[in-house]
Amino acid sequence: MxxxxxxxxxxxxxxxxxxxxxxxxxxxxxxxxxxxxxxxxxxxxxxxxxxxxxxxxxxxxxxxxxxxxxxxxxxxxxxxxxxxxxxxxxxxxxxxQDAELVPMYEEMIVSGAWWDHVDELAIRRIGPILRADRAGVTPTMLAWANDGDLWRRRTAIICQVGAKEDTDTDLLTRAIEPAIAEAEFFLCKGIGWALRDYAKTAPEWVRSFVDDHPGLSGLSRREALKHIG
The missing domain is CATH 1.25.10.90 (Leucine-rich Repeat Variant)
Known part of the structure; x- marks a missing residue:
């Protein structure tokens, strides 16, 4: 190149x-x-x-x-x-901006390894590519959700922030669940952020998710319910 x-x-x-x-x-x-x-x-x-x-x-x-x-x-x-x-x-x-760029963004996410790099790439690059090509990108996000790298996992959790009605709740659930038992701040905060954002669109879904996942950290729970009680 x-x-x-x-x-x-x-x-x-x-x-x-x-x-x-x-x-x-x-x-x-x-x-x-x-x-x-x-x-x-x-x-x-x-x-x-x-x-x-x-x-x-x-x-x-x-x-x-x-x-x-x-x-x-x-x-x-x-x-x-x-x-x-x-x-x-x-x-x-x-x-x-399509699935062919995901490996480039993956490199930047893993080597950037901090929220100021990762969050922009997750939400404004990976997120739109995911919504345009769910069949092609969803398997990658599911793999990242179970990856050993913290920042791939955070990306899988928060990549749908801002998606509103286009949020894939199955992917959101499967991205969050592997991290529920983790005490890592950036995972707990990411879970709370993703749920808090989706609560603007589907508050009852988020309430039910929180109720169905008692293992959520206090931080994730507080963030998720911040604006819906």
Whole structure:
């Protein structure tokens, strides 16, 4: 695969120009990140990406995925990884958002291994692909729900956040159940989040789910019932 190296350089140089070294340490500390920050806030990064991506059109799917992964894999600052996520969801390339991209997102989820990376990828990348191709992607989410990797499991649990009436309750149930006995915060919180979100659409279903699963952690239960009592 061959990445669009001029685009990668344009993103990196743009972030370097926007860098605020005074803000970077606090951002790194807040995110508990081993990777350094440039100190670039999201609105600045978004404006940069909008400008740069409008000027650099990627010709095909292979170049698109190669450029995303190059920016991701070789990142020295966390904002470069955020930019890779932004590029992956850029509106001009929506036609390539299908099951063929799941392995790319899986790599980013597993190597990103923290909520600021994983949640965006789970909800805004994996989720839409799942809804567009349930037969192709549901088996992968079920496998991830039983995987040894925490972030694959969290992805399987939260990937339907925002799906509303399009939520597959069988998949939601089968994604949550393997994690019910776990004390891991990001799994418990993810379960609560997924149920709380779906409660906006189907409160009685969520109440019944909670009643039928007494092993849910206190955190998951509180989050699930937060707005429905």
């Amino acid at each position: 061959s990445a669009d190296e001029p685009l990668v350089r344009a993103i990196r140089s743009g972030l370097a120009e926007l860098a605020d070294p005074a803000k970077a340490p606090a951002m790194q500390a807040y995110m508990k990140s081993a990777m350094a920050f440039r100190g670039v806030a999201k609105p600045q990064r978004s404006a940069l990406l909008e400008r740069v991506l409008a000027d650099h059109k990627l010709p095909d799917r292979v170049t698109f995925s190669a450029t995303v992964l190059t920016l991701w894999r070789t990142a020295e600052f966390r904002e470069e990884r955020y930019a890779a996520i932004d590029l992956s969801g850029y509106r001009a390339y929506r036609r390539w």
